[in-house]
Amino acid sequence: xxxxxxxxxxxxxxxxxxxxxxxxxxxxxxxxxxxxxxxxxxxxxxxxxxxxxxxxxxxxxxxxxxxxxxxxxxxxxxxxxxxxxxxxxxxxxxxxxxxxxxxxxxxxxxxxxxxxxxxxxxxxxxxxxxxxxxxxxxxxxxxxxxxxxxxxxxxxxxxxxxxxxxxxxxxxxxxxxxxxxxxxxxxxxxxxxxx
Numbered sequence: 340x341x342x343x344x345x346x347x348x349x350x351x352x353x354x355x356x357x358x359x360x361x362x363x364x365x366x367x368x369x370x371x372x373x374x375x376x377x378x379x380x381x382x383x384x385x386x387x388x389x390x391x392x393x394x395x396x397x398x399x400x401x402x403x404x405x406x407x408x409x410x411x412x413x414x415x416x417x418x419x420x421x422x423x424x425x426x427x428x429x430x431x432x433x434x435x436x437x438x439x440x441x442x443x444x445x446x447x448x449x450x451x452x453x454x455x456x457x458x459x460x461x462x463x464x465x466x467x468x469x470x471x472x473x474x475x476x477x478x479x480x481x482x483x484x485x486x487x488x489x490x491x492x493x494x495x496x497x498x499x500x501x502x503x504x505x506x507x508x509x510x511x512x513x514x515x516x517x518x519x520x521x522x523x524x525x526x527x528x529x530x531x532x533x534x
Contacts, residue, residue: 344401348388351408355385355416362420376485377419384411391445395452403444410434410441435507438478439471439514440521446470447522460523467519468512475511479504 340348359381365372388399388407414434417423424431446467450456455463482504485491 340398340401348401348404348408352385355381355408355411358416358420362416373489373491374420375489376482376491377415379485380481381411381415381420384415391448395448397448397452399448407441407444410437414438431503432506432510435475436510436514436517439475439511439516440518441514442471442474442511443467443515443518443522445474446519463523464519467522468515471515471518472508472512475508475515478511479507 359378362374362381363378366374366378385408388404392399414437418430418434424434446469449470450458450463450466455466
């Protein structure tokens with residue numbers, strides 16, 4: 340990744356921190372604005388790509404990082420902090436499906452890291468789907484924690500309860516299957532790896 344692209348990624352991370360801090364100020368000013376989950380995720384998740392890069396010892400392609408940050412903006416800033424989950428029909432399910440597709444990237448890079456790209460396609464699919472659905476479950480744990488400990492309603496516990504969580508996991512799994520198909524296709528996988 341060249342210097343300009345690196346600078347753009349750093350600028351995007353700084354913007355996420357600024358947005359999170361602005362939403363934090365709004366929490367302090369407006370007692371009815373309880374968006375702690377969005378603020379916490381907005382401060383932490385922008386640093387996920389460099390953590391993955393260090394863990395797997397590779398450079399994440401610029402395009403993948405841009406897609407990830409666009410997704411974060413839609414899911415966190417627009418969805419949670421600007422309340423689009425409540426005002427736009429099916430916005431939540433679309434975002435969860437997108438998260439399923441994106442989280443397969445981590446599963447794919449795990450396969451590349453462990454030099455398992457020549458293993459049978461069924462094995463690669465199981466690993467990619469397993470990692471992707473684990474990420475969906477961890478996100479639901481995060482939502483549950485925000486609801487229980489920070490008084491939020493990220494899982495819509497009052498109105499939908501278990502249905503909301505199960506539908507979120509279902510559409511995330513559908514997204515994971517789509518991502519798995521992409522990353523087990525050698526041509527598509529190589530195209531996604533380009534900077």
